[in-house]
Amino acid sequence: MQEIVQTLISGEATGTDIAALRLPESYRGVVVRKEDVALFEGMASADKDPRKSLRVEEVPVPELGPGEALVAVMASSVNYNTVWSSIFEPLPTFGFLERYGRTSALAARHDLPYHVLGSDLAGVVLRTGPGVNAWKPGDEVVAHCLSVELESADGHDDTMLDPAQRIWGFETNFGGLAEIALVKSNQLMPKPAHLTWEEAAAPGLVNSTAYRQLVSRNGAGMKQGDNVLIWGASGGLGSYATQLALAGGANPVCVVSSPRKAEICRGMGAEAIIDRSAEDYRFWSDEHTQNPREWKRFGARIRELTGGEDPDIVFEHPGRETFGASVYVTRKGGTIVTCASTSGFTHEFDNRYLWMNLKRIVGTHFANYREAWEANRLIAKGKIHPTLSKTYRLEDTGQAAYDVHRNLHQGKVGVLALAPEEGLGVRDHELRARHREAIDRFRAPGAEPAATP
Template sequence: MQAIRDAILSGDRAQETYANIEIPETYRGATVHKDEVGMFEGIATRDKDPRKSLHIDEVPVPELAPGEALVAVMASAINYNTVWTSIFEPVSTFGFLERYGRMSEFAKRHDLPYHVVGSDLAGVILRTGPGVTKWKPGTEVVAHCLSVELEDAEGHDDTMMDPQQRIWGFETNFGGLAELAIVKANQLMPKPGHLTWEEAASPGLVNSTAYRQLISKNGAAMKLGDRVLIWGASGGLGSYATQMALAGGATPICVVSSPEKAEICRSMGAELIIDRNAEEYQFWNAEGTEQNPREWQRLGKKIRELTGGYDVDIVFEHPGRETFGASVYVARKGGTIVTCASTSGYMHEYDNRYLWMNLKRIVSSHFANYREAWEANELVNRGLIHPTLSKTYTLDEVGQAALDVHQNAHQGKVGVLTLAPEPGLGITNPEKRAGFERAINRFADQ
């Protein structure tokens, strides 16, 4: 593994250098264990500690299948799906691996008593499997997390509709929080040369998800002039949605939970901000059994105060149960509530009168297809969208990194160094970076 690290750090990207490097028999990766699935039984979700369930193990390097690539991972990042995996909610991910393992001989590799997690990476290709022609060893890459088989007709209009669509590192094994990772070659995209390894690794999942959810015709299809309410606007998803709204000529109304997070939104260029803690919104009663429509009305009034009397065209939803009733209420007549994830709970409740009588739409959105992920990555490459990396941990500290995200003690994205020995490495285009330095670092150390 040291030879691989040394070659990458040397700057040599010759194909023959990496094709001739010996692949080790094992590598270090962040895992959860199948025999620990019940370790948090009886403990409230908020009290489940990823530091207890995420392990750093030495695991065997799997055989490379046709159409796959083996990547030396320099850096990765934490997403909420890693939190879910680590606390075994809403279900254990080993069920995903078992079902996938029944598909084929190559899929059987994924059904193991451990799960190497992580759905982001930036690194260098070491090997490609049979049938891969677009990518070569030595190429610097990032990866999106859509894993598809494309053996069914449904996936050939929108790959997210493939019946065998999975999220790599969550519903498959051999994820990116490791020294090596296995991905399908059609997950690979060029690494932006003006970014460090950890910066390049951080946008993948959330940037692509926000792009489909907000911009794509498969999501809200945001247009110039739209007013967009963005929950968690300084967080992993929301920080990219905020940037996209501003870059696309829309007006974001940013909902945050502290003055510090409000300031981050202002630094991105947002002007209309709601601090939900300062406003003390209580959308549910103390028991969490009944919602308070007066609080929805109070939020709607606050939005109209900020916008000069207008309701929002789009609500960018991802908290789920806690906020969904309010989201349906505050969207304008004919407006769109676009939802992905449900970090505060999956069982949403809302008053349907405000939906059907006002001709609003609820649109579901999940990750992104390859075209959308590529377009989202190109926005980063062009400097139209910037990483929102706030803090970087080592691989040995991955449990703490996941706990930060679980407890919402972070802003933007939390990165993890894997093979990279320190932050700040991997920039190959410093001239391009110079024009974006301030924007790239706006989330740093927040």
């Protein structure tokens, strides 16, 4: 593995050199193990500690199949699905691997007593399998997390509708929180040349998810002038929604939970900001009862910031805690678009405000290849920027997941895999210099900026 690292960071290796590298028999990956699925039994979700379930272990390099690629992972990042996997919620992911393993002899590789996690990466192609023509060893890439088979007609209008659609590193094995990852070649996209490895690895899942949810015709179909209410607007997902709204001529109304997060939103260019902690919104009177008076107070505050207008779009992902308020405050004929439920999967809302006001609830889930490609293209052009705030070593992924679980982070947190330090991998220094302030916006005050060797 050391030979691979030295070759990749030398800056002089050709594709031929990389193709000639000897692959190791094993690599280090961040795993959960099947034997640990009962580890947190009986505990509340908030009390479950990813540091106790996530391990860094040496695992065998998987067999390379048709249409696949092995990628040397320079950096990855932690998403909320890593947290779910680590605390075995809503179900242990081994059930996903078992079902996938039964579909074919090749898929059986994924059904193992350990699960290598991670749904983002930035790295270098090491090998490609039969039938791969668009990518070759030495290509610097990022990977989106949609894994599809496309053997059903259902997936050929929108690949997210493929019955065999899965999220790589969550519903499949051999994910990106590792030194080597196995991906399908149609997951690969060019690495943005002006970013470091860790910066390039950060946007993939959340940027693509936000793009489909907000911009795509498969989501809310945002247009210029729309008022867009964005929950968690400085977080891993909301920070990209905020940028996409601003870049698309919409008016984001950013909901945050601290003055620091409010300042981050202002730094991105947002003007309408609600600090829900400071204004003490309590949408639930108790565990079983919502408080419509708080919905009304919240709606009035939004109209103060928009000149009397209700949101055209509500960008939903907290779920249970906020969904009743989201349905209430959306304008007549508006759209609530949801992609997650980090505060609980069982949503409750007053349906009168939905049906009598012709509102729509749209469910979205990640993105198809085209949407992911367009989202990555915006990153590569410097129109949307990574929101990386902190980077951990592979050995510290448990702490990274813990911080995300406890909402102790800003934006996204990265994980170095084969990259020996931060700041490596920049190819376009001119473009980087033009956007340096935006690239570093989410880093904590006083943090060392990434180097640009």
